[in-house]
């Protein structure tokens with residue numbers, strides 16, 4: 001398919017997909033993050049329009065067990081996943097498979113029963129799965145243009161908005177999406193004091209989770225409340241926006257103006273202009289809490305789902321900010337090039353990965369520092385999340401694998417973000433082994449440089 005253009009592939013596969021729907025049952029399998037959920041929402045609307053019944057599964061990741069559990073007689077459509085599972089799909093014996101995805105492809109040979117839309121096979125266009133699903137559904141029926149905003153949510157969810165090309169621009173136009181340059185703190189549609197207090201990305205030391213710090217920062221930026229209420233970010237004047245950026249840069253060493261400024265996207269959602277990043281965060285929170293069906297209903301603008309999604313998100317945000325606060329207060333093991341933060345039962349195990357990432361991005365520690373976060377899972381296990389500050393750190397997957405040779409359990413992840421689970425009884429020994437592992441590395445490096 002290398003010689004095809006994405007446009008042609010979309011057309012060809014859409015025709016074939018429509019043809020295969022007659023007389024066959026359809027199963028849709030999509031990924032559980034914002035991009036996957038919005039892809040599923042776009043497809044759900046399109047299939048409804050076709051009056052086609054189908055079943056839908058949202059999964060955290062695709063594995064052999066899931067592929068084998070699928071009904072072989074059905075047509076299966078995978079979205080935002082499966083490009084790395086072509087070999088297993090080939091073995092599965094599923095009659096007909098369609099894939100709409102943008103992840104890397106694991107095989108040179110596309111199995112005969114598989115039709116795939118993936119920019120890796122064309123010009124490597126930077127586009128989300130939701131964007132692809134949107135263009136695909138527009139080929140099926142031009143009226144599916146009304147899903148453009150969902151495609152933009154997928155793009156923002158996968159942080160692909162930095163280089164918007166022709167394709168994504170056309171989707172922005174289709175959806176009448178408002179785009180504005182400004183500070184990348186969301187939601188831009190709510191009063192600034194609240195937004196800054198809950199800002200975890202960027203994490204602003206002394207401001208995030210600290211109401212007084214927020215008020216001080218706003219005062220320094222020359223932004224005063226009017227009738228007791230602070231402005232929304234999108235309503236700031238150019239001058240106010242500039243001052244605010246400067247004040248934040250001063251508080252976050254290592255960050256520059258350009259890291260904090262970018263495009264804000266405002267979409268009409270439930271009849272109101274909302275910040276795309278905020279909607280995306282709500283979708284993600286639902287999925288992380290194991291409620292992808294609420295996320296989907298929310299995307300389909302179901303009012304009941306909206307209420308549920310909002311309460312899940314509020315709880316999630318509060319837990320996150322509280323977790324950050326507790327990590328800051330926590331006693332830490334600080335060594336050469338590493339920090340071990342054992343939060344015990346003070347931080348939820350579902351939060352420790354996110355919080356370690358936030359800390360790694362916050363510039364609290366030097367580039368190359370490894371942050372090892374730990375928290376109890378409430379069931380005799382401890383979740384461990386390793387994150388590197390910057391790109392120069394050591395291979396965390398390898399280091400944790402070395403440590404885990406002494407314990408039961410697998411290590412997942414990659415060079416700068418890796419994690420594992422250990423038994424509660426191994427807590428102290430594990431920490432000692434991690435320390436040894438890091439000290440050993442330091443000695444190795446010292447020896448190398450003295451030779």
Ligand SMILES: [Mn+2]
Pocket residue numbers: 035036080102128129158
């Ligand atoms: Mn994606």
